[in-house]
Amino acid sequence: MNLVVVSNRVARGAANEPMTGGLAAALLPVVEKSGAIWVGSSGRVRDGAQKEPFAEIEALGAGALAMLDLPAAHYGGYYEGFANSALWPALHSRTDLIRASQEDYLSYREVNAFMARALLRFQKPDTAFWIQDYHFLALGSELRDRGVTQPIGFFLHTPWPAHSTIEGVPHHRELVEAMLAYDLIGFQTRDDCENFLDYISSDLALEIDDGVITSRHGTTRAAVFPIGIDAEKFALQAAKAMSHPDVSRLRRSLNGEKLAIGVDRLDYSKGLVNRIKAFDQMWSLHPALARTVSLLQIATPSRGAIEAYGNLQSELAKLVSDVNGRHGEVDWTPIRYLNKGFSQTVLSGLYRTAQVGVVTPLHDGMNLVAKEYVAAQNPADPGVLVLSKFAGAANELDTALLVNPHDIDGMARTIATALYMPLTERRMRWEAMMAKLSAGSIQRWFADFVDALQETHADKTATEMPERPTLWPLRSANRGGARYH
Ligand SMILES: O=P(O)(O)OC[C@H]1O[C@H](O[C@H]2O[C@H](CO)[C@@H](O)[C@H](O)[C@H]2O)[C@H](O)[C@@H](O)[C@@H]1O
Ligand SMILES: O=c1ccn([C@@H]2O[C@H](COP(=O)(O)OP(=O)(O)O)[C@@H](O)[C@H]2O)c(=O)[nH]1
Numbered sequence: 001m002n003l004v005v006v007s008n009r010v011a012r013g014a015a016n017e018p019m020t021g022g023l024a025a026a027l028l029p030v031v032e033k034s035g036a037i038w039v040g041s042s043g044r045v046r047d048g049a050q051k052e053p054f055a056e057i058e059a060l061g062a063g064a065l066a067m068l069d070l071p072a073a074h075y076g077g078y079y080e081g082f083a084n085s086a087l088w089p090a091l092h093s094r095t096d097l098i099r100a101s102q103e104d105y106l107s108y109r110e111v112n113a114f115m116a117r118a119l120l121r122f123q124k125p126d127t128a129f130w131i132q133d134y135h136f137l138a139l140g141s142e143l144r145d146r147g148v149t150q151p152i153g154f155f156l157h158t159p160w161p162a163h164s165t166i167e168g169v170p171h172h173r174e175l176v177e178a179m180l181a182y183d184l185i186g187f188q189t190r191d192d193c194e195n196f197l198d199y200i201s202s203d204l205a206l207e208i209d210d211g212v213i214t215s216r217h218g219t220t221r222a223a224v225f226p227i228g229i230d231a232e233k234f235a236l237q238a239a240k241a242m243s244h245p246d247v248s249r250l251r252r253s254l255n256g257e258k259l260a261i262g263v264d265r266l267d268y269s270k271g272l273v274n275r276i277k278a279f280d281q282m283w284s285l286h287p288a289l290a291r292t293v294s295l296l297q298i299a300t301p302s303r304g305a306i307e308a309y310g311n312l313q314s315e316l317a318k319l320v321s322d323v324n325g326r327h328g329e330v331d332w333t334p335i336r337y338l339n340k341g342f343s344q345t346v347l348s349g350l351y352r353t354a355q356v357g358v359v360t361p362l363h364d365g366m367n368l369v370a371k372e373y374v375a376a377q378n379p380a381d382p383g384v385l386v387l388s389k390f391a392g393a394a395n396e397l398d399t400a401l402l403v404n405p406h407d408i409d410g411m412a413r414t415i416a417t418a419l420y421m422p423l424t425e426r427r428m429r430w431e432a433m434m435a436k437l438s439a440g441s442i443q444r445w446f447a448d449f450v451d452a453l454q455e456t457h458a459d460k461t462a463t464e465m466p467e468r469p470t471l472w473p474l475r476s477a478n479r480g481g482a483r484y485h
Helices: 022-034 072-091 102-122 139-145 172-179 190-203 231-241 245-254 272-285 307-327 344-353 368-375 408-420 423-439 442-464
Strands: 002-006 037-046 055-060 063-071 127-132 152-155 184-187 207-209 212-215 218-224 258-265 293-300 335-338 356-359 384-388 401-403
Touching (some): 002 022, 022 063, 102 139, 127 442, 139 172, 190 218, 258 408, 272 307, 293 344, 307 335, 344 368, 356 368, 356 408, 368 423
Parallel strands (some): 127 152, 258 356, 384 401
Antiparallel strands (some): 055 063
16 A cells, blocks of 8 residues: 655654654654655745645655645635634634634635645555645545545544534534545544534534444544554653753752643643643642742744734743742742743653643643653653643543643642652552553554554445445454544
């Protein structure tokens, strides 16, 4: 099989560069090994690109990376517009932040159609396409309109909310109908998958049988594939990173003080404001923790051209400075707040240095930082993860200290509990989480999805062509790998 993976953002192979976002960070090592072609945006735009898609192609492990210049006239309306100002807020249950114009929607559809045209050059008889994320909800349908009959799968990295929330997205019906051109649609969690199926029955009134939807496109399977990390590799990297100059400098600066760490894109879905308020509350309620524990918060700038992100950046800067002003001392800064990116190598050492990892999104598809924090810990003296129950990762990391990110007092109490937790309990909780991370690796996620896509397409082709039964692959017995809904 010749696999073509498509996403808006792609990652280049530089291990010492910061990765922007979990999708690119997660996909890089597995796509590299698989020999697939990974197609995405180059981050550049080009006038007249619609007529002639331009791709810069470079080797990526056994495969290749193809980076496309997207059409200049539509890029803003597609990326900052419909994808990140209409779909993203809705998918994260922030309908109050939806800003959508008809022009942005048309640009979004144009870029989906442009990507479909660009992909045709990578199509071979044995090609399977695997499309990633909400930037390309309509790409499968655009490919089918251009005669593609090969397997096309889709994976959503974000949550899929309640159907009434999706109804806040202009053209929601048209978009979800277009999604049914995919053979297989993967979600991070069972709740996301159930919400999607609920939309299908309530808004589209389509028949669903055991996760399989029947529509004018034929059948589409919806299933759950929680994304993972390579925990063993991350653990080795973290142990080595302790001698990295940035990590050594941090350790020296602590003077025996405990450290909590947060690492997030500067995004309203990540619950940063509530987190800072929880630390403020904790230092107010437990004065003994002032000077003995500080927070290192890395908030990497993200989607800065969008108003809601600019507003959040100002709000956070003011809040952090206010909290530091009230609790700080001449020789102690409560919150070390950094608006820049770090390589995963450095991050792994920073995670291992911190006694508490704080991951408190209001909604998050998975949250790989939570998984990376756990994997980076010293097995003999592991730190404690404080994790929002609204992150997809909470399904697997259920022995973390789970919190409600809307309950500031509760979070303050839980962070204090984490700081005082005895070693035996820390080890017990950490070992249970590590076992889950090893079982649900990124390699497993990739293989499960690709196997399920091939199987689903083969089954579908067999049922849709009953007159030629012997020419089509037989359905195999339970493949065990894919966690179908
Ligand atoms: O590409 P950007 O606009 O800079 O945004 C970065 C990525 O953010 C989102 O990541 C999601 O995928 C992670 C991996 O599955 C998951 O852990 C996290 O919960 C999601 O938020 C977005 O979905 C990606 O498309 C972006 O590339
Ligand atoms: O300075 C940074 C901040 C984050 N990351 C990486 O970005 C990803 C963030 O993924 P997550 O799923 O937590 O959230 P997303 O940003 O995708 O919503 C993780 O792999 C981090 O290691 C990074 O390499 N450098």
